[in-house]
Amino acid sequence: MRTLPTPPLCGEPATVRIELYTADSLDACAYTCTGHVIHVTAVVARAGMDAHPVGMAPDVDRPCGYVHVFPTGTLADEPAELSHPRWCDRDECQRRDQHRSRARRVDTNRPEAFIVDVALVQALHPAAEPMVRLTSVQGGAAASLVLSVGQTRVLRYRLANLLDLAGARPNGGRWT
Missing domain, CATH: 3.10.450 (Nuclear Transport Factor 2; Chain: A,)
Incomplete structure (x- = not known):
């Protein structure tokens, strides 16, 4: 898991959603007011991530500084102990998002x-x-x-x- 940078938290209503990408994957969204867009984008870029500000849907109500991390992304917390089936090769299960046995050549x-x-x-x-x-x-x-x-x-x-x-x-x- 990579560490998510901490955006400023002013508590004003957010007007911009910033999509946070790592490895060409949408991993989180940060919500910010207009005054903090440049600051949040710079913090995210310094963390080695791509930030793409987009508009917000009118029915979304978030405070400035709120961050939603997608559970399937690289920023999500990994399970404390990943249980493996007895046949699993155990190498890189998290990266592949699946257990695999050793391949048997025919x-x-x-x-x-x-x-x-x-x-x-x-x-x-x-x-x-x-x-x-x-x-x-x-x-x-x-x-x-x-x-x-x-x-x-x-x-x-x-x-x-x-x-x-x-x-x-x-x-x-x-x-x-």
């Missing part, structure tokens, strides 16, 4: 047209369910497909059925 030990990886992913939202992410890469292009666990279970059976129909059999640990 490797046949032969040259293939596509490189395919499979991994578990889960959003950090408390009610989120784990999903299976398939990623294929050919040259510089990549494509991902995210499936529910239920879809993945059915896919497993469909693939086994297709392998049986194709006559694929293990041959000394290799499928032929």
